[in-house]
Amino acid sequence: xxxxxxxxxxxxxxEKMAKAKVAILAEPRKLDVATVTxxxxxxxxxxxxxxxVKNTLAQRAAKGTPVEVLVESFVGPTALVMSYVDVVAPAKxxxxxxxxxxxxxxxxxxxxxxxxxxxxxxxLAKLPGIQELRGQIAAVIAQPASRLARMIATPGQQLARVxxxxxxxxxxx
Numbered sequence: 001x002x003x004x005x006x007x008x009x010x011x012x013x014x015e016k017m018a019k020a021k022v023a024i025l026a027e028p029r030k031l032d033v034a035t036v037t038x039x040x041x042x043x044x045x046x047x048x049x050x051x052x053v054k055n056t057l058a059q060r061a062a063k064g065t066p067v068e069v070l071v072e073s074f075v076g077p078t079a080l081v082m083s084y085v086d087v088v089a090p091a092k093x094x095x096x097x098x099x100x101x102x103x104x105x106x107x108x109x110x111x112x113x114x115x116x117x118x119x120x121x122x123x124l125a126k127l128p129g130i131q132e133l134r135g136q137i138a139a140v141i142a143q144p145a146s147r148l149a150r151m152i153a154t155p156g157q158q159l160a161r162v163x164x165x166x167x168x169x170x171x172x173x
Contacts, residue, residue, distance in 0.1 A: 006057060013061030016049065020082040023067045024090055024109040024121060028052065028079045031103055039097050046089040049082045066113045073108050086130040087111050095125035 001009075017023060028036070043050040055074040062068045083090045091109075098104050109116045116124070128136070 009054075009057050010061045013053065013058060014063075014065060016082060017062055017065040017067040019084050020065075020067065021085065022083050022087040022090055022109060022111045023070070024081040024094060025070055025073050025107040026079040026081060026094055026098075027105045027107055028077055029103045031101075039093075042093050042097070043081065043090070046093060047083070047085060048090045048093060049080075051080050051082075053078055053080045066110050069115050070108060070110055078107075088124060088127050088129045091121045091125040092129065095122055 031039075040050050053074075055076075055078055058074050058078065058080060059071050062071050062074075081090045081094060094106050098106055106118045106121050108118065109121050111124070
């Protein structure tokens, strides 16, 4: 890779690191292509970026971004996982992927400027994601309206049952 290519990669990484709400560093070792492809697919579906980075380029790109606090963690094989919207989605994906795989480990992360260790990422993965939270909020908002609709409909239903029972009573007589 020549100098201009390196500068271009550093510039792109710097922009992405500056925008990222969460950046997780993981250590992928001895993963086959199919396994990595599956991980990349899951990340893409969740709008999360998975990238194996060259440490020296990543260290230079991190300067002046929230990811700068992780510069010392860029050692050995490094995968950089970033999300620009949801902070929980990448944690869920990586924790799920790392289960049962000794060749993949989560090192550390920076979440909205705060450094979090692997245990913190595990805890974060247990939280509901942004889509789940939106669904819960919608359910809470809709609950009073559905209660009101049931309350309004109840007298009409009761009247219909009484009239139906009276009709059956008259038909028998």
